[in-house]
Amino acid sequence: MSGKTMTGKVLELATSRKTVRKFSAKQVSMDDILYALETARQAPSGANGQPWRFIIITEPDLKKRIRDASEKAERALYTKVKGDFKDWLLNHGLSHEKPFLEEAPLLIAVLMNPSAMYAKESIWTAIGHLLLALEERGLSTITYTPSNTNLPLAELDAPQGLKLEAILPVGYSDDETPKEPKKDLEEIAFMNRWGVKPTPPHSRA
Numbered sequence: 001m002s003g004k005t006m007t008g009k010v011l012e013l014a015t016s017r018k019t020v021r022k023f024s025a026k027q028v029s030m031d032d033i034l035y036a037l038e039t040a041r042q043a044p045s046g047a048n049g050q051p052w053r054f055i056i057i058t059e060p061d062l063k064k065r066i067r068d069a070s071e072k073a074e075r076a077l078y079t080k081v082k083g084d085f086k087d088w089l090l091n092h093g094l095s096h097e098k099p100f101l102e103e104a105p106l107l108i109a110v111l112m113n114p115s116a117m118y119a120k121e122s123i124w125t126a127i128g129h130l131l132l133a134l135e136e137r138g139l140s141t142i143t144y145t146p147s148n149t150n151l152p153l154a155e156l157d158a159p160q161g162l163k164l165e166a167i168l169p170v171g172y173s174d175d176e177t178p179k180e181p182k183k184d185l186e187e188i189a190f191m192n193r194w195g196v197k198p199t200p201p202h203s204r205a
């Protein structure tokens with residue numbers, strides 16, 4: 001790949017973004033959050049079903065209840081987990097404790113209408129938009145996927161039938177952990193057939 005094609009605003013945001021699990025106490029502007037949700041709203045979705053709904057959670061008591069509900073289920077998961085996933089969790093210092101659910105100035109609960117077409121794929125496309133928009137505004141997050149979504153969902157008075165897909169604590173990073181390594185482009189992208197390196201148009205025969 002030539003160096004010129006490997007520059008651009010979206011790539012810069014995607015590269016600088018990383019998962020953050022420690023947040024400073026600095027407050028977040030609601031304008032930035034609404035900007036990010038407006039960006040998520042523009043995402044494509046199966047049959048334009050737009051299965052996403054968002055609840056912005058700012059009340060400290062509610063954040064605590066969501067943390068308690070989430071940790072209750074995580075405790076059960078962490079006693080059961082085995083193999084590579086267990087090693088990965090231990091290597092990353094992760095446990096059933098989820099302090100970021102209280103420490104982040106706010107949470108965005110991402111709810112999904114599961115009867116929409118391709119609901120899950122669509123939700124995660126919107127979350128991808130949201131992550132880059134937060135990054136653009138200098139904000140960080142973690143796509144926390146509770147191991148039992150029913151417990152935190154019960155705190156939110158959401159209409160019947162909606163599912164909780166993720167909780168995104170949002171704030172300014174206080175996390176020095178480096179971004180996780182990514183596979184090289186050569187390892188994941190091919191042209192016409194498996195194993196053939198993509199070539200820029202000008203060098204094609």
Ligand SMILES: Cc1cc2nc3c(=O)[nH]c(=O)nc-3n(C[C@H](O)[C@H](O)[C@H](O)COP(=O)(O)O)c2cc1C
Pocket residue numbers: 017018019020094142143144145146178179180
């Ligand atoms: C679908 C999805 C679910 C995730 N769930 C969790 C989670 O429940 N807890 C957690 O600590 N991180 C979670 N993560 C964050 C990943 O661990 C993280 O994205 C990955 O290690 C790569 O690191 P990076 O985001 O810094 O590039 C999740 C990420 C995705 C995309």
